[in-house]
Amino acid sequence: MGSHGDIGGTNESLVKMPTIKFTKLFINGEFVESISGKTFETIDPRNGEVIARVAEGDKEDVDLAVEAARAAFDHGPWPRMSGAERGRIMMKFADLINQNVEELAALDSLDAGKLFSLGKTIDIPGAAETIRYYAGAADKIHGEVLKMSRPLHGYTLLEPIGVVGHIIPWNFPSTMFSLKVSPCLAAGCTMIVKPAEQTPLSALYYAHLAKLAGIPDGVLNVVNGYGPTAGAAISSHMDIDKVSFTGSGEVGREVMKAAAASNLKPVSLELGGKSPIIIFDDADLDMASELALMGILFNKGEVCVATSRLYIQEGIYDELVKKLVEKAKAWAVGDPFNPEVRQGPQVDKRQFEKILSYIEQGKKEGATLLTGGNRVGNTGYYIEPTIFADTKEDMQIVKEEIFGPVLALMKFKTTEEAIQRANNTKYGLAAVVVTNNLNVANTVSRSVRAGSVWINCYLAIDNDCPFGGYKMSGFGKDFGMDAVHKYLQVKAVVTPLHNSPWL
């Protein structure tokens, strides 16, 4: 395929390619066509070819799914059964996912260009583990007894919030599905999931497995479709009680507006980022360079926490940059089914063109292109690992989320300067600090305004670790018990003690 350690060619013989079994909408426990009969194409980013046509849901289909979810919430068994029973069914759901790992991983690789080797070892088993984590939480949801100041007995009940709409992006289709759906199931809610239009296939497969596991009809519905139609119908729906959204800031704003203009439903927003990685003079340069490259090239840079702004302390700048460039040039770009490849194609043509136009913008703004900057090959949406030096915080490539394999390098002198520049952004999703000096690590992690701080590591996401943004990266946490509380509401119950008058 050309330069940059690229590995072309499809290694499909190593993998049993999946037959596409599920392409309809999943409403009330059945796969159904959309009311309009319309379908849309889902595209293979390796070559731009159509993988399958998928039913295109619109407002009327969302209405049907909400009707089913409403009935399942108001009258069905799911919110009424014990947490232990919900947990048992969720455990079965997780087991079924483990039994279908290869097929699910292949669907995400086909739809999103994700590395198959990581899908089958991390994304899909990880999705099953997330469901197990929340299955274990389902029977541990309880309120508290209140210490009232008067002769009153008071306690709180934590009740499921109701019907939830989940609107999710394409970059981690399985992780996103499981991290939204599992705490919501554990809480006893019912739901409608709208996968991103680029990656509908694994969500439909999960719906099929949920039914096999015994999740009652109407509890989990999947409506594929476009954002302004199916997505907007969810955020403006009068009978949806909560929207949990992951995606871009612009769309997050639209979701919030629609929620406010309809039934004032609460929303949680997991949005974009422009995360800093700060590498201090005392860092091990091999480790630091590997971490910095993973931070920008993992999942081809289509990661909300991608560390796209690299601040290097002046004493190691030249040596570290040399290593980064050497390693980036050798980074294997190519078919995501090939186990030797480290970077697959960008998700679609639109994203591919957007990234290339940011690269052109970087050159125009006066940044120095050290390596990369071009597409790889002539087919598919592959882009070279790209590194710019001489960048400044007021350049577009430093200010805006590119969501691709494009790294901006900057030099700093002091810890105070690094903190000030790291915080010079509208975003606040994550930050990475690389140092062996505990005082420096502690100072930076307490001063940086970001929802996750990773010291000497990257993407240290865990089921037990709350994840979500500060500032314009959104609000509301995924993972950890915080995520269950997103789908619960607190009821206070009070009664007088000893027949005392209540006033």
Ligand code: NAD
């Ligand atoms: P996007 O905002 O374009 O789309 C996200 C979802 O919203 C899709 O399902 C889309 O169909 C839907 N949507 C689009 N318009 C809508 C509307 N008007 N009303 C309701 N729904 C609508 O984002 P994207 O391009 O799919 O994903 C990339 C963005 O997501 C990046 O900004 C990235 O940082 C962010 N992201 C954030 C996290 C996180 O956890 N913070 C994780 C992954 C991605």
